[in-house]
Amino acid sequence: MRINVEDMETKHIDKVIALDKKIAHNPWSKLMFLEELTLNSFCRVLTDEYGDILGYGVSRLLVDEWHMLTVGVKSDFRRQGYGKRLVEDVIRKAALNYSQAILLEVRSSNTIAINLYKKLGFETLHIREQYYKSSSVPEDAVVMKRLVKEGDRELFS
Numbered sequence: 001m002r003i004n005v006e007d008m009e010t011k012h013i014d015k016v017i018a019l020d021k022k023i024a025h026n027p028w029s030k031l032m033f034l035e036e037l038t039l040n041s042f043c044r045v046l047t048d049e050y051g052d053i054l055g056y057g058v059s060r061l062l063v064d065e066w067h068m069l070t071v072g073v074k075s076d077f078r079r080q081g082y083g084k085r086l087v088e089d090v091i092r093k094a095a096l097n098y099s100q101a102i103l104l105e106v107r108s109s110n111t112i113a114i115n116l117y118k119k120l121g122f123e124t125l126h127i128r129e130q131y132y133k134s135s136s137v138p139e140d141a142v143v144m145k146r147l148v149k150e151g152d153r154e155l156f157s
Helices: 010-023 030-038 082-096 111-119
Strands: 004-007 042-047 053-062 065-073 101-107 123-132 139-147
Touching: 004 082, 010 030, 010 042, 010 053, 010 065, 030 042, 030 053, 042 082, 053 082, 065 082, 082 101, 082 111, 101 111, 101 123, 111 139
Parallel strands: 065 101
Antiparallel strands: 004 042, 042 053, 053 065, 101 139, 123 139
C-alpha cells in the first residue's frame, strides 16, 4: 500500500475529524482544524491510494518555536513509522524556517509516543500536573522540547 504525506486541505477535514474522534481522548472540533488551516499552521495528513486518512499532524509557529498541537495515527497503522514520519516532517519544516525549537505536550500514560519523541531527540522539560481534564481522572502532561539542528534540513528530506 502506498502512503502519502501531504498538506491538509479543507477537503480532508471531515475525514480527519472522523479519525480524531476515534483515536483522541479529547477530539478537536471542525472549527479548530479549520482555524489552523486559516492561520497557515503546518497541517499534514497521511493518505492511502484511496484518499482515506490514516494520520494527521498540526503544528503552529509561535515566534521562533514550533508547537506540535496534535498528532494522530489510525490504530491499525500505529508502530509502523507513520507517526515518526509526521514528527520528522515538523522537524524538517522547523529547520527550513530557521526556527530554534519544537515543543509539545503528551499524556504521561502515552509511553509509546514519549519513547518515539525521545528517539527523535526530544527531552523532557517538566510535567504539567492534571493538564488533561477530558477524562474522569485528570492526567499529567509531559512537556518536551527539541532544539532544531542545522543538519535537520537534510536529515529528514
